[in-house]
Amino acid sequence: xxxxxxxKYIYLKLSRRIKDFLxxxxxxxxxxxxxxxxxxxxxxxxxxxxxxxxAEFSIPVxxxxxxxxxxxxxxxxxxxxxxxxxxxxxxLNYMLGKSFFPVNIDFSESKxxxxxxxxxxxxxxxxxxxxxNVSTRLLSVxxxxxxxxxxxxxxxxxxxxxxxxxxxxxxxxxxxxxYSPDSVLxxxxxxxxxxxxxxxxxxxxxxxxxxxxxxxxxLAGVKGAKFVPGxxxxxxxxxxxxxxxxxxxxxxxxxxxxxxxxxFPSKVQxxxxxxxxxxxxxxxxxxxxxxxxxxxxxLGTDKYTVKLKSVPRGVSHIRIHPEQVDFLIEQVSSYGN
Numbered sequence: 043x044x045x046x047x048x049x050k051y052i053y054l055k056l057s058r059r060i061k062d063f064l065x066x067x068x069x070x071x072x073x074x075x076x077x078x079x080x081x082x083x084x085x086x087x088x089x090x091x092x093x094x095x096x097a098e099f100s101i102p103v104x105x106x107x108x109x110x111x112x113x114x115x116x117x118x119x120x121x122x123x124x125x126x127x128x129x130x131x132x133x134l135n136y137m138l139g140k141s142f143f144p145v146n147i148d149f150s151e152s153k154x155x156x157x158x159x160x161x162x163x164x165x166x167x168x169x170x171x172x173x174x175n176v177s178t179r180l181l182s183v184x185x186x187x188x189x190x191x192x193x194x195x196x197x198x199x200x201x202x203x204x205x206x207x208x209x210x211x212x213x214x215x216x217x218x219x220x221y222s223p224d225s226v227l228x229x230x231x232x233x234x235x236x237x238x239x240x241x242x243x244x245x246x247x248x249x250x251x252x253x254x255x256x257x258x259x260x261l262a263g264v265k266g267a268k269f270v271p272g273x274x275x276x277x278x279x280x281x282x283x284x285x286x287x288x289x290x291x292x293x294x295x296x297x298x299x300x301x302x303x304x305x306f307p308s309k310v311q312x313x314x315x316x317x318x319x320x321x322x323x324x325x326x327x328x329x330x331x332x333x334x335x336x337x338x339x340x341l342g343t344d345k346y347t348v349k350l351k352s353v354p355r356g357v358s359h360i361r362i363h364p365e366q367v368d369f370l371i372e373q374v375s376s377y378g379n
Contacts, residue, residue, distance in 0.1 A: 097133045098125050102144035111194055111229050113268045118190045128178040145169050161188040195230040202274055206246035213283050214252050217317050220277040230267035241269050254279050281317030288312055288326035296335045306368040310348050315359040328354035344368055
């Protein structure tokens, strides 16, 4: 309560002082000074902007209508630098309010027999002047020549591959890498085309990924070649690890008809990590522990170190218990002997 009264008192006291100042003779003199200062400053600014000045601006350049089978080995510059002269008010409008539209070059109108196209900026002046005020003088355009070289190439389909590093967060893993599309067309002269077997993405670095990642990624450029499309949609599904244990029997293979394998124990426990989405799909029958007759004969001992012959996809950190089993090769009696 005391603080609220104190704040109110300070507010009223400050308001009274401001009011007294505004009604004083000194305040009137200060406000009159500011009024005339802004009027004089405004007249000076208008007079200054009414003079002629030179200024430089940039205009984007766009090459349009390039067919897929055409590969640009040397591209034209991305912008033109123009120098103009006009009154300050007009130049200020260019700087603050007016944005220049790109100067478009139509590929079909600019082709050359030797595939080396040169366009002199004098040919583009009409497009540039169309964006300037009538009073504006165009003094110069740089560069004075736009040129590019192209070649017509053949094409083939190549697979897409991720370039870079992807790591999942703790207890997570990347269950798949999905590209859309998973293959792209590459256009290039035959000599270059023969060296390209894969379309790599731009290098990426995704760390501690804990949720499914979706991102559009551009393909890494190859000099003298063009990929269509030039970017792909990448999806990295993320799953969480869980642990599972199954019992798998040991099976003897390539045993003679009168011999069988006896293992102790006859089954081993296989413990592994798998994504939660695949937990129910992984069964004991997906693992295979085959013991060949020839392998046992070479051991010279009655202990066999268990080895997995087949493991399902998506399984990791496999542990086998026991790692070794006792075995014997039992002779089987034949009927009639």
